[in-house]
Amino acid sequence: MLRSPFVRAAGLISSRSAFAITRASGAALNPISNVSTQQARQAHAVSNPTLADIEKRWEAMPPQEQADLWMALRDRMKVDWHELTIQEKKAAYWIAFGPHGPRAQTPPGENTKVFVYTLLGCGAAAAIFLTTRFFARPPPKTMNKEYQEQSEAYLKEANVEPITGISAEGWKGNFSVQSKPKDRQ
Numbered sequence: 001m002l003r004s005p006f007v008r009a010a011g012l013i014s015s016r017s018a019f020a021i022t023r024a025s026g027a028a029l030n031p032i033s034n035v036s037t038q039q040a041r042q043a044h045a046v047s048n049p050t051l052a053d054i055e056k057r058w059e060a061m062p063p064q065e066q067a068d069l070w071m072a073l074r075d076r077m078k079v080d081w082h083e084l085t086i087q088e089k090k091a092a093y094w095i096a097f098g099p100h101g102p103r104a105q106t107p108p109g110e111n112t113k114v115f116v117y118t119l120l121g122c123g124a125a126a127a128i129f130l131t132t133r134f135f136a137r138p139p140p141k142t143m144n145k146e147y148q149e150q151s152e153a154y155l156k157e158a159n160v161e162p163i164t165g166i167s168a169e170g171w172k173g174n175f176s177v178q179s180k181p182k183d184r185q
Helices: 005-010 015-029 035-042 063-076 086-097 110-135 145-157
Strands: none
Touching: 063 086
């Protein structure tokens, strides 16, 4: 059973009566705990002029007014749904799931704008890449097939990696050859 620290310290009250006292005192101290009274107070219908053409007015309403209307509808929805008016049901559905905010339709021409800016970004990236390549130094002399084959021959003579590497018996494949042959001039 749930008991308050005061009741536990006193030890004078039986567990059944302590539970009843704790529950009653908690309801009196906590105004939110008595939900049925709160619902009864706020369960009055939202006026029809407030809900009229809510679809057209919602985006233009200030955020505080939007929040107040949504809270009023939310409190109204806590009662039996059969007691809600058709207009309240439509407004609550539209506010919760309507095409506004993040669910709004994209403005016309937005897809074209995104496509054009994407192409511009790719074009700018290609221009930067090609400009960098044009002004870059030529590749080093070690980046050709002949030089890399000579490096492999030197590694085999030096007996580098004799167990599993290039100097092992039955080694097949390339160890460091990765470039194209040098251009003949």
